[in-house]
Amino acid sequence: MPPVPSHHHHEHHFQSTETVRDIVIGLSDGLTVPFALAAGLSGALSNAHLVVLAGLAEIAAGSIAMGLGGYLAARGDAEHYASELRREQDEVVTRPEDEAEEIYEIFARYGVSRPAATPVLEALQQNPTAYVDFMMRFELGLEEPAANRAHLSAATIAASYIAGGIIPLLPYMLLSDNAAALRLSVVITLLALAIFGAIKGRLLGTGTLRSALQTTLIGGAAAAAAYALARLLNHA
Structure with missing residues (x-):
């Protein structure tokens, strides 16, 4: 009798949620802010060329500001992680009893008794690097940021802002x-x-139609509010 082939279960999880978050931030702002500016100016200026120039200037300034904001936020996350890592590394050495109790408390939240958790604690104590990593993840809920996270976040947000901003300006160019x-x-x-909402929903597994409707409604409401404010200021 031939051997029964083994079937391995492969789980597929989306791993780039931070990148998607940066794209969402940049693209949603890029779609709404230049749209509102161009729409507001179109009621005050008869020359479409001037509207396009103003829109492009806003896209340039906005992409720089948004990219810088993403860079500083990512740098802040990295510095916070490094600070907590140093503290945890020190506590594992200087306060082993307290750290052991924290391990028991973590496992207790998952319904694991102290006797069952003790072998895991002893194994972690034999591997200080893994011990610290465990505490960073399960006590503090912190993941180590990628080495180039700040630069990647800045570039992603800025590029997404530019891509989003060009879309509402295209009709004024044509x-x-x-x-x-x-x-x-x-x-x-x-x-x-x-379209963007549908793609985001498919990547994150939150439902294509639901995400598309949600993104359209929220983005449309933001654009309408920004447009109304721009028109109000133009007529002030």
Whole structure:
């Protein structure tokens, strides 16, 4: 009788949630802020070329500001992790009893008794690096950031902002009638939000249709509010 082939279960988990978060931040702002600016200016300026220039200037400034914000946030996360890592490394050596109690408390939250957790604690104590990593993850809930996380976050947010910002400006680049350009800009901006939301939902496993509707509604509401404010300031 031939041997029964073994089947291995392979789990597929999406691992790039931080990158998706950066894309969401950059693209959503890029779609809404330049749209609102262009829409507000289109009611005050008859020259579509000026609207495009103002929109491009805003995209340049916005992408730099957003990218810098992403860089500083990621640097802050890395510095916080490094600080907590040094503290945990010191406590494992200078306060072993307290750290052992914290291990028991962590396992108790998962319903694991002290006798059952003791072999794991003893194994961790034989491997200080793994011990510290365990405490960082399960006591503090911290994951070590990638070495180039700050630069990658800045580049991703800035590029996403530029990509998003160009979309609502395209009608003003192609049409000379500001009113027609505004109507087309509304349509393609909402369409872009829906497509982006669907892709995000598929990647994160949150439901394609649900994510598309959510992103469109939230992004559309933000764009409408920004547009109303821009028009209000133009007529002030």
